[in-house]
Amino acid sequence: MELGQGYQNVFFVGIGGIGMSAIARWFHVNGYQVAGYDRTPTPLTAALQEEGIRIIFEDSRSAIPAGFSETSGTLVVFTPAIPKDSEILSYFRDSGFDLRKRSQILGLLAAEMTTIAIAGTHGKTTTSSMTAHIVRSSGINCAAFLGGITNNYQSNFLLNQPAANMKDVVCVVEADEFDRSFLTLFPHVAVVTSTDADHLDIYGNHNELLSSFQNFVDQVDRDGKFFLRKGLSLRGPANTYAYGLDEGDYHAGNIRVEAARFVFDIHTPSGIVRDIRLQAPGFHNVENAVAACAAALAVGVTHEQVRDGLNSFKGVKRRFEFVLEGPHVQIDDYAHHPAEIAAFLKSVKALYPGKPVTAVFQPHLFTRTRDFADGFAESLALADQIYLLDIYPARELPIEGVDAGMLLAKIPKQSKQLVGREELLELVKKSPPEILVTIGAGDIDKLVSPIKSILQPSNIP
Structure with a gap:
């Protein structure tokens, strides 16, 4: 591949992203030295590390591994989701490295x-x-x-x-x-x-x-x-x-x-x-x-x-993923757009007709919550009980007047509540729902295992 000529090292800025990690794996299995930076450790970054890819979690030039801080022989791949004021990204850009967006690399590989x-x-x-x-x-x-x-x-x-x-x-x-x-x-x-x-x-x-x-x-x-x-x-x-x-x-x-x-x-x-x-x-x-x-x-x-x-297709993690089946059903889904949430909840209702569905939703991005607040409210109302977490900001700064409370007020439902993480777990423990779904694209997946532990048949009186 023409792109690979002259490069021995590839550094990924935002390596923990789902798309970035796939390309990082391609370079790794094809013999390149691969390393990367991401903001926080996740199961995905842990998996990459187990495969032999070096990852740092400090946005600092001094943290870049030896061999990746020289322009000769190093390609830098970045995702637009990385803040423009990132110290590592700024160092690579100002030092004259060959920088390519993830999409550019993917296009070259696919071609x-x-x-x-x-x-x-x-x-x-x-x-x-x-x-x-x-x-x-x-x-x-x-x-x-x-x-x-x-x-x-x-x-x-x-x-x-x-x-x-x-x-x-x-x-x-x-x-x-x-x-x-x-x-x-x-x-x-x-x-x-x-x-x-x-x-x-x-x-x-x-x-x-x-x-x-x-x-x-x-x-x-x-x-x-x-x-x-x-x-x-x-x-x-x-x-x-x-x-x-x-x-x-x-x-x-x-x-x-x-x-x-x-x-x-x-x-x-x-x-x-x-x-x-x-x-x-x-x-x-x-x-x-x-x-x-x-x-x-x-x-x-x-x-x-x-x-x-x-x-024989077993599905995708966090896409209508059955976490628990039995007396209590737990399903996790990545839906973060009103149309996705509506499709998901309608399907859950079709699978379990007549049974109440409890939805835990974490809004993703302030701008998306602002732009689609009415749609979110309408789709979430398909659930019988709604627990709403704070907005996951991802790459954004807060927007005045845009918060989970604003969205909650729009949901045409009586059984709705703003909750923190620990409060949610206590509510689930106090009154275990027959069908509970977690929805969102942020870090709501960190609640999946604790909820599953509570809803296990052996833990419910």
């Missing part, structure tokens, strides 16, 4: 292979993970750069087998619209799952976001295929197909719930893939499975291999 790119404001992580598993399990030489930890592989990165011609390798990429990152990709097959307003702190308005998605679609290979969720207004190449839950060129049929799982068929222009029993539940995941089926068929996977792949 070597036959790429399937999955884009969308929501649904892309599960859809890309499903697609990668179907392709990989079919026997096709496959690489994947994903936005979540797959339960089948316990990784967000799949390494391909060596190939004489890299175009024989299918690369499945989660195409991220944040900071227009997906515009570095020129895929042979593409999927767009959704174009709802999001990342308005980057785009300013919904029309700019839509324009960026159109630019992405315009980069799809003219001889390739494009799969668009039915109802989205994007112009694709000649081989453009619509898909959906119950309509489109590709769609699901005979959907039913059996033993708290969704069972269905997928109708395609080339026939019907019957009796899919999805371990990743939810109406939205049925629709994601339809998109993954379409993308996999486009690179030569058979109907039988699609069914086998979907039936």
